[in-house]
Amino acid sequence: MLILFVPQLVATGEVSQPLQQGFGRSFEAVLRAESAGATPRELSPLVTQLNKALELDREALALTNPTESGQRVELFAQVSQILVMVQSEADQLATASAQRSYDSSILSYVWGLAAAVIGTVAYALATPFYEDLRVKRTFQMKVRRK
Amino acid sequence: MKFRVRERRKPLITVFVLLVVVFESIAFAASIPTPSQQLFQFYVLGPNELAAEYYPNSNNPNIGVDTTVTWYLGLTNNMGSVQLVAIRIELSNATMPSPKDAQLESPAPVITDFARFVQNNETWIVPFVWSITNSTSSDGSTHITGLRINNATYQLTNWSATKGNNFRIVFELWTWQIDDSAFEFGWIGNGQHQSAWLEVWFNMTTLGPIAPPP
Numbered sequence: 345m346l347i348l349f350v351p352q353l354v355a356t357g358e359v360s361q362p363l364q365q366g367f368g369r370s371f372e373a374v375l376r377a378e379s380a381g382a383t384p385r386e387l388s389p390l391v392t393q394l395n396k397a398l399e400l401d402r403e404a405l406a407l408t409n410p411t412e413s414g415q416r417v418e419l420f421a422q423v424s425q426i427l428v429m430v431q432s433e434a435d436q437l438a439t440a441s442a443q444r445s446y447d448s449s450i451l452s453y454v455w456g457l458a459a460a461v462i463g464t465v466a467y468a469l470a471t472p473f474y475e476d477l478r479v480k481r482t483f484q485m486k487v488r489r490k
Numbered sequence: 491m492k493f494r495v496r497e498r499r500k501p502l503i504t505v506f507v508l509l510v511v512v513f514e515s516i517a518f519a520a521s522i523p524t525p526s527q528q529l530f531q532f533y534v535l536g537p538n539e540l541a542a543e544y545y546p547n548s549n550n551p552n553i554g555v556d557t558t559v560t561w562y563l564g565l566t567n568n569m570g571s572v573q574l575v576a577i578r579i580e581l582s583n584a585t586m587p588s589p590k591d592a593q594l595e596s597p598a599p600v601i602t603d604f605a606r607f608v609q610n611n612e613t614w615i616v617p618f619v620w621s622i623t624n625s626t627s628s629d630g631s632t633h634i635t636g637l638r639i640n641n642a643t644y645q646l647t648n649w650s651a652t653k654g655n656n657f658r659i660v661f662e663l664w665t666w667q668i669d670d671s672a673f674e675f676g677w678i679g680n681g682q683h684q685s686a687w688l689e690v691w692f693n694m695t696t697l698g699p700i701a702p703p704p
Contacts, residue, residue: 368671371574371607375668378571384609391572394607406642449521456513463513464506471498 366427370394373434380438381445390430390437397426528679530575531566532663532686534618544690552693555622561690563616563661567608569679574666576605576673577616579639581649582689584656589687595675596660596687601637601644603664620659625694627654632694654694661688 374390404419536543537560545551546559553559567573582588582598589596608614623643624636632654637644651657663686665677676685 364671367574368666368668371572371666372668374572374607378610384611387572387609391607391609398605398607449517452517452521453514456517457510459513460506460509463509464502467505468498468502471501 366424366431367394367397370397370427370430370434373431373438377434377438377441380441381448382437382441386437386441390434393426393430397423397430400426525680526568526570528569528677529684530568530573530663530665530677530686531564531613532661532688533564534661534688534690535562535564537561539615545692551691552695553622554694555625558619558621559692561618561620563604563618563688564613565608565616565663566613567610569677570610572607572609573677574605574607575614576603576664576666578603578662578664579618580660580662581634581637581646582658582660583649583651584658586658588658588689589660589662589675589685595662595664598658598660599649601646602639602642622694625654634694651694656691657694658689658691663687 371394374387374394377390378387400419400423404416404423407413407416407419533541534544535541537546539562543549544559544561545553546557563577565575565577567575578595579601580596580598581601582596586596586598604616606614617640619641620637620639622634622636623638624634626633626635631650631652633648633650634657635646635649637646649657662675663677664673664675666672667674667678676683678684
């Protein structure tokens with residue numbers, strides 16, 4: 345399957361070249377989804393499909409007999425179909441993940457603001473208690489003559 | 491008790507601003523991914539998936555024709571993202587240089603390769619079952635002319651070693667580089683080029699299968 349990415353070693357360069365670009369584009373789309381915040385569980389089906397495409401590609405390249413050319417073309421067609429599907433799903437996942445990451449970061453900043461408000465209210469409520477306590481203690485002090 | 495907010499406006503604003511700075515800093519720090527060392531773990535194990543008994547017949551490194559050897563190649567991706575990796579298999583001998591640690595792959599010809607997309611923190615185990623199917627001997631050199639790897643047979647030319655000693659099977663780790671749209675030996679991790687390769691030595695001193703120990 346590595347041969348797929350080395351056109352000069354491939355007998356049917358006209359088939360492998362678009363596939364090479366297809367693998368590259370699909371891989372880039374998956375990486376974009378991952379960097380946008382897609383989880384390993386979300387990426388797992390896409391990676392499984394890409395590995396299936398690699399397997400089919402390897403099978404196709406192993407079919408060197410001229411009588412198997414039909415089967416070979418069919419396998420390459422399946423690989424192309426998988427790559428297009430993976431790219432499409434990865435693009436959708438990237439969009440959804442980016443939106444989710446944005447929402448999550450906005451929410452965390454809102455929580456930070458809410459925590460600051462709660463802290464300020466707590467400070468405002470605690471300060472009079474502390475001052476009252478201090479006044480009480482002052483009046484409870486015993487003065488002794490030395 | 492009275493809430494004298496008006497009297498305490500300044501300290502309250504100061505406290506609020508301080509708390510906003512602290513909590514928003516925490517939220518910002520939590521949103522930044524922590525940098526980690528980017529690397530691959532690459533290893534070869536024996537038939538019991540242990541780092542032992544790499545050779546059949548009482549761990550004897552002399553491999554005969556049709557002697558089946560089973561190893562497991564292991565690869566763990568700790569790069570922080572999905573990677574497209576390829577393990578290149580090469581047959582080398584004592585006179586061919588090993589891959590250089592930094593960037594240079596072995597000059598030994600490639601027999602085959604295994605490629606796969608590996609997720610972050612995923613381990614890929616590849617069974618590597620091989621045997622020598624054909625060999626010839628001439629001028630004190632042993633030539634391996636046929637090799638079977640995972641049920642695929644490869645015809646080889648010009649793979650020889652003096653008296654059949656010190657053949658090496660070399661495993662190189664290659665990764666797909668998006669920028670170059672090509673596989674490259676090693677990987678770029680934390681801004682540096684790194685590489686991983688393995689080699690296992692064996693002798694091909696017996697023409698014919700080695701009898702198993704009684």
